[in-house]
Amino acid sequence: MAIHGTGSPLLMSEIQTEFGGSNPISMSEYYAGGANVPSGTSGNGGDIPSSGAINFNIFYTAAKSTRVAIALQISQAATSSYNIFSNKGGSYSAGQSDVTLTVQADVTSGATGQAAIETGSFASGDTVKIINNAQIRGRGGAGGGGAQATGQNTTQIAGQAGGAAGHAINLQFPVTIQNNGGHIRGAGGGGGGGGNASNADSKGNINLSAGGGGGGGGAALGAGGAAGTTNGTVQRASAAGQTADDAQADYGNGGQGASGGATGSPATAGQGGQGGDYASSGVTGGSGASRNSSGTTFTGGAGGAGGAAGKAINLNSNQLTWEDGNTNIQGAVS
Secondary structure, three states, X not given: OOOOOOOOOOOHHXXXXXXOOOOOOOHHHHOEOOOOEOOOOEEOOEEOOOOOOOOHHHHOOOOOOOOEEEEEEEOOOEOOOEEOHHHOOOOOOOOOEEEEEEEOOOEEOOOOOOOOEEOOOOOOOOEEEEEEOOEEEOOXXXXXXXXXXXXXXXXXXOOOOOOOOOOOEEOOOXXXXXXXXXXXXXXXOOOOOOOOEXXXXXXXXXXXXXXXXXXXXXXXXXXXXXXOOOEEOEEEOOOOOOOOEOOOEOOOOOOOOOEEOOOOOOEEOOOOOOOOOOOOOOOOOOOOEEEOOOOOXXXXXXXXXXXXXXXOEEOOOOOEEEEEOOOOEEOOEO
């Protein structure tokens, strides 16, 4: 309950009743930001000072805030999604809480369907702020699988599409971000799988049905796609795509397609597409191709499409306020 207005005299005991304190009462107990008066408290004529002279009359109409300040922190590197609302703690008061998450260590989403950091849905009147001192990044899309062997040189089978990448931050509530030299990175899409190729000898006997290579995983940590199966005379087997590895490269390369066949009638399946770097789509996988003993060429299966890139921040129509540092952002903010 606020202290009354200027219509009647103000007593020191009334200030103590509103803000607390000890006896004997001293005005030095009532600086803003001290033990009794929250920072930003205002009264008649302006903000209560944090030091120096205090005008006694400024305490008219002043009220002690009932808001709850909640400080959260990510202090260890994690590869699982962090939901701010789920970690708000027991002191949370709906509509009266100011929540600040400080990111001190790298965090990567655990799956492409979740962002590295989700705000969660707070109550109207709450505020949420993220202070980023590290790296926040989405999970890279998985590489598409290579096309499978068919046993027929006229059948075209496309490689599988690469998976879509995850977002770094997903908003379900308005947020303020202070990016202190940290990085916020949308993930890369998975590379598409390679298309198949098959061929027959002069008598129509299938000598090779080649599977495509798997697509590479997108940055960060996207899984490589599986290699396609191969039947027949093989000179080179198909290979799985590489999983994105922080220790070597942010994204994975696509695996080679199988090749071989009888003399004069080669067939080569498509190579898997490279996984996308941060905020980039995956590369489309290669198409297969073959030639029979008569010199006729055949187009094999098409490569799978690369997966879409993830966003740095997915707004979901929520308000984003940059307090500082809207640099080092890779990916869309939309």
